[in-house]
Amino acid sequence: MTTDDEDGADRIRAGWRRELPDVPVGPIGVITRIWRLAQLFTADRERTLDRLGLDSSTLDLLSTLRRSGPPYELTSGQIAARSFVSAGAVSQRIARAEAAGLVRRARSGADGRSVAVRLTDEGRRMNEDAVADLLRHEETLLDGLGATEHDELAATLKVLLGQLTRRFDAEDRPPP
Amino acid sequence: MTTDDEDGADRIRAGWRRELPDVPVGPIGVITRIWRLAQLFTADRERTLDRLGLDSSTLDLLSTLRRSGPPYELTSGQIAARSFVSAGAVSQRIARAEAAGLVRRARSGADGRSVAVRLTDEGRRMNEDAVADLLRHEETLLDGLGATEHDELAATLKVLLGQLTRRFDAEDRPPP
DNA sequence: CCGATTTAGTTTAGCGCTAAAGGAGTTGCT
DNA sequence: AGCAACTCCTTTAGCGCTAAACTAAATCGG
Helix, strand or coil: CCCCCCCHHHHHHHHHHHHCCCCCCCCHHHHHHHHHHHHHHHHHHHHHHHHHCCCHHHHHHHHHHHHCCCCCEEEHHHHHHHHCCCHHHHHHHHHHHHHCCCEEEEECCCCCCCEEEEECHHHHHHHHHHHHHHHHHHHHHCCCCCHHHHHHHHHHHHHHHHHHHHHHHHHHCCCC | CCCCCCCHHHHHHHHHHHHCCCCCCCCHHHHHHHHHHHHHHHHHHHHHHHHHCCCHHHHHHHHHHHHCCCCCEEEHHHHHHHHCCCHHHHHHHHHHHHHCCCEEEEECCCCCCCEEEEECHHHHHHHHHHHHHHHHHHHHHCCCCCHHHHHHHHHHHHHHHHHHHHHHHHHHCCCC
16 A cells, blocks of 8 residues: 655655665665755756856855955865865856956965955845845745754754764774 | 854854845755755765766666666666656766666667667676665665654655645746 | 658767866975 | 975866757658
8 A cells, every 4th residue: 555645766765675675775765855855956046046147156156255254255275165166166166257257366465376266346246136035035945844844854954964974074084 | 152063054054144134044954954965975875886886877877777677678768757867968878888788779669769778687787786785885874863863854855855846847837 | 641740869069077287386304 | 595395276188967959750730
């Protein structure tokens, strides 16, 4: 008596349970759904950003600068450290945003190797508009969850994320 | 009195609350963490798959065929419909997997336009090994969650995913 | 049946990313 | 001081993806 409101994850799980009965299918219910939700949130952001003439990597750059507070300036290295992308990607993002007039680059005073990246007024304005739009809209995406459910979800995700982050960090740094 | 075990999402949320107090920062606790978890799961899979000489897009193709059951054969179109990627991407995935000897392509009997893609014995073996490895390992990633917490998480994710899927589907198909 | 339309799959241009190589400035050792 | 080692950033080759152009086969309507 299978329940009828199977989703994609349920179907994948049922497929593996049928075909490879020895394999544990438990993780699918969480991991596959997290992947799929991440995709949906990404696609939804992209639709909004298209309207605003931005893309998600530019938004990430502008937001990192904006969140740092006045004078909205960081070095490339600081941006890379906060962005979870490679230094090369940051360099390209800055070049694109500079061409669009959203940031300006200047050699940093103290250290001739670093580059200070600063938000222009237009970059700041576009970022503030986009962040307000996105977060207000994303709030509605989670409306279907009750307040308690929402908070418990955030809390559980935080626990899991903390555990995995610590675990992977420890694995990367094998015992001396 | 800020709690001290802030994670990245908490820091982003605190930054926006400080800089743009009018913007609702609630969604960050869920959406940002889902993105980050998806990234971690992806990176973890990639490490395992590297060892096995596979990549995640090839795994996805082989798994789709394997889950369909004997004779492990589907048309390109059926694969695309199950894969959440474009038809072009499927075509390229098949070409790579065929070059690696993991699938074989043949014009499909009934309809001269379609292509039947079938798992080779080696493709089937590699897929079964990889799926067993991955799922057994991923089970341990979720070990830190209690059974109840795990089940509640899966259930909440399923609800949210269902709501969003229906909502976006409805938006794509505007009223007639 | 014949031409137009639709459908299945492939090919290609362009995108942003990573990893690795390169260029320029700084630090440290003697 | 002088030179090696290091650091910060940029550049580039290669990858897989998407969107769109394209080829070929099937279907439909007069």
